[in-house]
Amino acid sequence: MSLLADYEALVGSSTIAELRALAGRLAGKQVLMISSTRAGGGVAEILNRMAPLFQELGLDVRWDVMEGGLSFFKVTKKFHNALHGQRAAIRQEMFELFLQVGRANMHKMALDREIIFVHDPQPITLVEARGRHPASRWIWRCHIDLSRPKQRVWEFLRPFILKFDAAVYSHPAFVQQMPMRQVLVAPSIDPLSDKNRELPMEEIRAVLARLEIPQDLPIVTQVSRFDRLKDPIGVIEAYRKVRRTVKCRLVLAGGPATDDPEGEAVLSEVREAAGNDPLIRLLMLPPNSDVEINALQRASAVVVQKSLREGFGLTVSEALWKARPVVASAVGGIPLQVKHRYSGLLVHSVEGAAFAIKQLLNNPSYAKHLGENGKEHVRGHFLLTRHLADYLLTFISLDYTTDTIVLN
Numbered sequence: 001m002s003l004l005a006d007y008e009a010l011v012g013s014s015t016i017a018e019l020r021a022l023a024g025r026l027a028g029k030q031v032l033m034i035s036s037t038r039a040g041g042g043v044a045e046i047l048n049r050m051a052p053l054f055q056e057l058g059l060d061v062r063w064d065v066m067e068g069g070l071s072f073f074k075v076t077k078k079f080h081n082a083l084h085g086q087r088a089a090i091r092q093e094m095f096e097l098f099l100q101v102g103r104a105n106m107h108k109m110a111l112d113r114e115i116i117f118v119h120d121p122q123p124i125t126l127v128e129a130r131g132r133h134p135a136s137r138w139i140w141r142c143h144i145d146l147s148r149p150k151q152r153v154w155e156f157l158r159p160f161i162l163k164f165d166a167a168v169y170s171h172p173a174f175v176q177q178m179p180m181r182q183v184l185v186a187p188s189i190d191p192l193s194d195k196n197r198e199l200p201m202e203e204i205r206a207v208l209a210r211l212e213i214p215q216d217l218p219i220v221t222q223v224s225r226f227d228r229l230k231d232p233i234g235v236i237e238a239y240r241k242v243r244r245t246v247k248c249r250l251v252l253a254g255g256p257a258t259d260d261p262e263g264e265a266v267l268s269e270v271r272e273a274a275g276n277d278p279l280i281r282l283l284m285l286p287p288n289s290d291v292e293i294n295a296l297q298r299a300s301a302v303v304v305q306k307s308l309r310e311g312f313g314l315t316v317s318e319a320l321w322k323a324r325p326v327v328a329s330a331v332g333g334i335p336l337q338v339k340h341r342y343s344g345l346l347v348h349s350v351e352g353a354a355f356a357i358k359q360l361l362n363n364p365s366y367a368k369h370l371g372e373n374g375k376e377h378v379r380g381h382f383l384l385t386r387h388l389a390d391y392l393l394t395f396i397s398l399d400y401t402t403d404t405i406v407l408n
Contacts (some may be wrong), residue, residue, distance in 0.1 A: 003056055010191055011385045019385060022392040023057035029395065032113040033063040036076070036122035039287045040257025041225070042187060042314045043119050043143055046387070049190040053388055062113070066105045066123045072097060073259045076122045079157075083121065084229060084309040085148035095156055099125060115395055117141060118164075122259060127163045137398045140164040143187070144311040145332040146174040165398055170312045171333045183394050186336060187312045188387035189321060189378070194290035196321055199298055207295035213251060213281055218301035218361055221251040223293055223315045226266040226284070230254075231306045231329075233273045234350050236280065238306065241354035243279070246361045253283040253296055298322050302360050302367070306353050307331055317382045320344065320374030325367035327356040337382065343374035 008016050033051065035043050047063050054061040068076070075094045082088040102125030111129045118126060119141045127138050140161055146154075146169070158178070161167060166181040175182050189196055208215060220239060224230040232252050239250040252270060256263050267284055274280040285292055297303055303319035303326050310332030317337050319326050326344035328334045338344035345356040360367040 003053055006192055007383075007385050010379070011383060015385050015389075019057060019388055019392070022389060022396065023059065025396050026392060027058045028060060029115060030060045030113040031062070031115045031117060031395070032111065033061065033117045033119065034066060034109075034123045034126060035063070035119040036066055036068060036073075036259040037257055038063075038065045040255060040260070042312070044257075045193075045195075045314070046187060046190075046384075047119075049193055049384060050388065050391075053384070057388075057392075064109055066101075066126070067108070068101055068122065068259065070261055072101045073122075073261050077260060077262055079121055079153050080144065081229070082150040082153040083157075084145050085150065086229070086309070088150065088153075090150075090152055102126060102128070112136070115139065115398070119143065121157055124157060124160045127160055130163065137166075138164045139166045139168060139394065139398075141168045141185075142174060142311075143170060144174075145171070145309050146176060147171075147332075166394065168394060171336065174311075181397065183390075183397070185387065185390040185394065186333065186382060187314055188382050188384045189314055189317045190384040191321060195294050196318060197294070199291070199294055203291075204295040204299050207292050208299055211281070211283060211292065211296075213249070213296075213299075215299065217279070218246075218248045219251055219296075219299055220248050220302045220304060220357060220361075221253065221296055221300040222304040222306065223253045223296065223318075224305065224307075224313075225257060225260055226252075226254045226263045226270060227260065228262075228266055229307060229309050231308050232266070232270045234308075234353070235304055235306050236270070236273050237350045238304070238353035238357060239280070241351070242357045242361070246358050248301070248357075248361060249279045249281065251281045251283065251296060251300070253285055253293065255285045255287060255289060293318075294322075297324055300324055301364075302327055302357050304353065304357065305329065305334065306347070306350075307334065310334055313337070316344075317378045320371070321378045323368075323371035323375045325360045325370045326374060327353055327360065329353075337377070338374070339377065342370070343377045344370055 051061050051063050078088040106129045112133045116138045168183045168185050169175050222235050297319050303324045305313050305316050305328040307329050312333035328338050330346040340346040347353045347356050
């Protein structure tokens with residue numbers, strides 16, 4: 001049974017043929033993907049969907065997850081915030097713990113594959129093991145916004161990055177000047193996953209009833225981790241400005257990730273900001289709540305992503321794929337997905353977000369137009385099949401010493 005054949009109706013037979021042709025150059029290649037968590041967040045979501053497709057294309061792909069623990073992930077969350085340009089109290093013992101956990105994983109993991117593909121900073125020190133297998137090629141995949149990193153953390157990580165053969169970024173603004181191959185690959189959504197597939201209206205209504213969300217008023221939704229960089233409190237402030245003149249409900253939905261230990265603390269802050277407002281619904285969804293998220297987005301009159309900093313923001317493409325009108329901050333990779341006044345509305349403040357939400361709630365035909373444009377924009381640029389092709393080309397490029405790659 002072919003998984004790839006299921007995508008043909010959405011992307012065309014030529015796209016599937018291109019994937020098979022590219023993969024033919026890599027037949028039997030052994031690839032190891034390494035991340036910090038198997039559930040929660042866009043990286044795990046993409047790898048869960050991508051690994052079986054790589055296997056079908058003839059690559060021998062394995063996905064391993066490093067072992068950390070709460071103390072380690074508290075440190076890496078601080079690193080994450082600092083790399084996004086946020087203030088973070090970084091102490092020397094944090095660097096030492098980071099190195100210690102990396103060394104422990106390096107001795108436990110089998111790092112003998114032809115291509116080692118490391119996702120984000122958490123497993124970055126594993127590259128120290130490349131001397132054991134000199135023929136292996138190493139790629140570092142950066143999913144975060146590195147446009148203005150705090151230098152103490154960046155200078156600590158940079159020597160490890162320089163040991164990789166290539167670095168992959170989501171946006172040109174994130175690229176750091178380093179003497180190595182640098183590649184741009186935007187993330188993607190899987191249109192056939194439970195989070196993005198078509199849902200019948202009765203299933204959407206059933207999910208909303210189960211989540212205790214009435215449909216008597218237009219629903220404004222933000223789906224994201226409870227993370228200060230996602231600015232959920234700013235969303236509440238914008239909603240309250242909208243409510244002065246337009247009736248609506250607000251839903252803030254998120255889920256836990258094992259490598260993000262701040263979620264419960266942020267959720268507590270958001271609960272305090274929401275107070276007893278009966279029109280605000282806060283949802284901490286369990287892992288694998290993909291159908292629930294799908295239904296929430298499809299039922300929403302407006303989907304918001306009011307991030308302060310953002311690597312990419314896959315929830316934007318998720319909403320656009322469902323032809324939902326989106327109001328999102330003009331940060332990180334979001335402007336790649338939202339073309340202002342064409343596939344959504346970009347904003348820069350709480351006041352701007354409130355104005356944009358009101359504009360869409362008051363003009364459903366304009367909101368529908370933006371949503372339809374957004375779906376076609378995602379079809380052309382941010383589906384999983386394009387992402388697969390980009391990674392295959394990146395793997396192929398490792399065998400070339402020049403910037404020019406010719407495929408027969």
